[in-house]
Amino acid sequence: MDLTMVLFSFFGGLGLFLFGIKSMSEGLQAVAGDRLRVILEKGTKTPVRGVLTGAIVTALIQSSSGTTVLAIGLVNARLLTLRQSIGIIMGANIGTTLTAYLIGFKLEHYALPIIALGVFFLFFFKTKRINYVGQVILGFGLLFYGMDIMGDGLNPLRTSPFFIGLMSDVENNPLLGVLIGTVFTVIVQSSSATIGVLQELANQGVITYSQAVPILFGDNIGTTITAILAGIGATVIAKRAAATHLMFNLIGTAIFLPLFLMGIFPKLVILLTNYIYILIPGFEGTWNTLGIKLQIAQTHGVFNLLNTLVQLPFIGILAVIVTKLVPGEQELIIDAKPKYLEPRLLGNPSMALANASRETLRMGRMAGNAFENSKLYFANHTQQNKQLTGQFEDVVDQLENQITDYVLKVTAGKSLTSEQTDQNYRILQAIGDIERVGDHANNLVELTDYAIDSNVKFSEQANNDLMNMFTKVQEIFTMSLEVLKTDDIALSEKVLKYDDIIDDLEITLRKGHIERLSQGTCNGSHGATFLNIISNLERIGDHAVNIAKYTLLHRKD
Structure with a gap:
């Protein structure tokens, strides 16, 4: 042999x-x-x-x-x-x-x-x-x-x-x-x-x-x-x-x-x-x-x-x-399935679109939860917050597909009023922005992982600056969801003005970062991570503004 x-x-x-x-x-x-x-x-x-x-x-x-x-x-x-x-x-x-x-x-x-x-x-x-x-x-x-x-x-x-x-x-x-x-x-x-x-x-x-x-x-x-x-x-x-x-x-x-x-x-x-x-x-x-x-x-x-x-x-x-x-702490149960996309209402566009709007708002809250947990993971490095970010982001992705399919079924072959057409447009646009917020929350978790693996430690000032921006972005996103819920014109305009605060804050943080680089208190690896974090936060702010704009444009028309 x-x-x-x-x-x-x-x-x-x-x-x-x-x-x-x-x-x-x-x-x-x-x-x-x-x-x-x-x-x-x-x-x-x-x-x-x-x-x-x-x-x-x-x-x-x-x-x-x-x-x-x-x-x-x-x-x-x-x-x-x-x-x-x-x-x-x-x-x-x-x-x-x-x-x-x-x-x-x-x-x-x-x-x-x-x-x-x-x-x-x-x-x-x-x-x-x-x-x-x-x-x-x-x-x-x-x-x-x-x-x-x-x-x-x-x-x-x-x-x-x-x-x-x-x-x-x-x-x-x-x-x-x-x-x-x-x-x-x-x-x-x-x-x-x-x-x-x-x-x-x-x-x-x-x-x-x-x-x-x-x-x-x-x-x-x-x-x-x-x-x-x-x-x-x-x-x-x-x-x-x-x-x-x-x-x-x-x-x-x-x-x-x-x-x-x-x-x-x-x-x-x-x-x-x-x-x-x-x-x-x-x-x-x-x-x-x-x-x-x-x-x-x-x-x-x-x-x-x-x-x-x-x-x-x-x-x-x-x-x-x-x-x-396999013991473990009692975990938060996330209801991933849609609550309001009732197929028996497809023949009634007004009611079906109203329910799709409710599901869109629910999707927004899920994205907000993903962002909240990404913030907590950055601050505390707790694995549960990392896992919850991923879970909420997965649910957001699923809901985007399900809401899109539902809305397309509602409008297929039907003669809609101008108000219904506008509502249809706003839902489809909003879920796109909400889904991107979930993606950016996931990006923030990945950046936090990179910082942990690469032993990137921010200075006290850099940490404070980042947490401040996290809080501001969280506020603007919460306001945008309230606009989505209430169609409040005044609040919509406030969100647009608040975006200027986010943009100014990003510029200020970038300048502060450049100063730390020039003084040697921050190296290139720290700097790249810092810039990527504030970039993702700024983009979440942009998506919040987009959501508010859809209401503002609708009312002005």
Whole structure:
């Protein structure tokens, strides 16, 4: 056995396989676009719907990690609750089994033509959607080509005394198999890849079915590392969602590994194969007529399906347990979903636009909260304020899209009065400025992070100047929201005059900064950070003025 060729073939094939999975997943996600987020948000009203949604989305994008990370992001943004995310995570485990089924069909001989077709779509068309389809096809072909190369590399292991001894140890000690599967998947960060390797090892006769199953359980545990990494630095509730993914697979292994050792689980798999899974494409009869690759895929599918059915009734208990395991302070609950965009009012433009105005004002308050927390983070460096800034900013982004869609539906194909047309214009303009305020709040957090990481320490005078400007900008933005609410002409004019104070303050602070630079009390790194902060603050003031102007122009007209 040439060890070098074994290693080269194995790692080269694994690299192609991983790249194929990544390319296919990214292409599918690009084709789906923002619809995936919408599907996850709307498909979680009940635990069963959450499971179905998670399974469908994962089957579409061929990545349980991608679905789980997306669910954690939505939890972090308060668009999903912990209980809703648990259903999606359970469903993701079912959806990811599709990859193993695909690998189970022997398509290695067609890999090169599939790759050629993918490249043709990718490089000979200018349409983005066709390019994404080409990326999916290319990834699909590389997946099987990588499997073929891996198979050639793994074949000699059948006669390796070391590997034969290791697999014998796995058969005698199934927990070792679970550990091997877990560690390998943690390293590769793709259960689809490690299960593919497992299928190929079995196909080459290197391992038996009974040796493969404990490793299969470990693969399911190891895949949770991606969700755990995604939870780092996120909110407590997002960390709990990531922990749930790990706990779900650990509990599943604790239940089904003993059943496997007692011979019960294999009988369940065979029973389901013979009497229920008769609709599988390529199905030829019974369990015994399936190839070893499809037998492993079937075992993977049955394990995740039964594990979900067993744990689904206990989602509430899982949420309570994970809350105890991942303690944290009671967090502010942000209601991220729109309150006033009532679809049943779309036929009544006056009422619908009035409600859209209320939602716009609510969006403005969210942006104000993001700015307030960015100010507190700059002053105190408290992580909770940093996280809240990001959460409020995420909600602001979501609301901008939802308000825009709602207003466009209100006005589409309808004859509006001049007042309604004006209100429509003001809403669409205002939400653009409000969204930019959220972006600048996020910028201020990033600048504060840079100052912390680079050990930038401002002088007492510089700190006082910055906090003074934070306060002034906060005042003008609060006034602009009041103008948006009341259409107060006098207050609108006050905001415009107040903007001059902000502009003068920025000029004064810049001069003071230049003096500190010339006196050597401030270096270039300090100076750049200082200038960027006051620049972002000044722009927030500008957006506040824009919001007030829309009312002023409306009244003057």
